[in-house]
Amino acid sequence: MSGVIDGQTWHVGKQSFIETQGAKFPDELIKSGGESQSDAKTVVWVARGQTAVAIFAISDPIKASAPAAIAELHRLGIRLVMATGDNEATARTIGNELKIDEIHAGLSPADKIKLISDLKASGRRVAMAGDGINDAPALAGADVGIAMGTGTDVAIESAHITLVKGDLSGIARAILSSRAVMRNIRQNLFFAFIYNLAGIPIAAGILYPFTGTLLSPMIAGAAMSLSSVSVISNALRLRTMKLRA
Structure with missing residues (x-):
């Protein structure tokens, strides 16, 4: 200025x-x-x-929750990269204290976009967390943009996920939640496949030549409803999931 x-x-x-x-x-x-x-x-x-x-x-003091949040992200196998517009000395002091894996200082908004593009080009899936106006372009360019609810409106609008409390531990919770959801989806697909693989031939009368067994339409309809109920019940287990982070 x-x-x-x-x-x-x-x-x-x-x-x-x-x-x-x-x-x-x-x-x-x-x-x-x-x-x-x-x-x-x-x-x-x-x-x-x-x-x-x-x-x-x-x-700008480090948040009390930051060290534990970063340790949890490391435990989840996440590689952490600091991308800041601040000077090299300050960035390295804070980054080393928090055990950040990779530190990039003195970056402009364009530099942050290039860093994300380079990481994606190397085959990495990139999630970007930020709260400022200068972070907005990088948030939009990442595979997943994570904005802090305490940040600027521009950053929030550019992100895919908003952490309402602005706490870094929310990132670990989001990762754990998404992994649990994907695991649940695979379970539901497996159960539905096995159920239909066994149920459809029986409903079609495959056992009739051997045992004389036939399913009435009423029983077949009830069995189909039971299949849907089992999938929904398995999905509802997510509501009781307890996250470590």
Whole structure:
């Protein structure tokens, strides 16, 4: 951001932006900025004219639930990649603390889209979680976009899933739920196939030449209804499922 106050030009933003304005950085400010970044703080630079004169060190504490949520995702076999617009030092400090597998810092919205495209091109299925306006294009480009309910409307509209509480542990719960649903679908298909494989020939009279057994239409109809009830009952088990995450 740049503006003019009382005839003096001011610039506020990340270091790379201030550099594009031709500003010089005093050694003491560079040292302070580096120390703040090493402490996992985001540094905003202020330049007056062609000289950097101040920094703001902004801290965004890690959510208390984040370490446990990330550990659960690792247990589920998920590889975690951090994609942030923040500086390298801050990103690596936080990423290493949380045991993130891969860290990409200083990314623009376009860079995030490219990262997702590269991951998908390598054969990976990519889920992207984010809450900001800058995350919206990447959320839309991922196989599954996950927005935080506490985030921006643009991010929520671009995502496929919205975590109402904005808690990272919701991602693990969503994965566990989806796996349980797919497992239940396969079970239902298997049960329906076996049931029909056995029931249709009997209803057609395959046993009649050997045992004289025939099914009346009433019994056959009841058996068909029972098949549907068994599938529905199995599906309803999902309502009682308890998730670890």
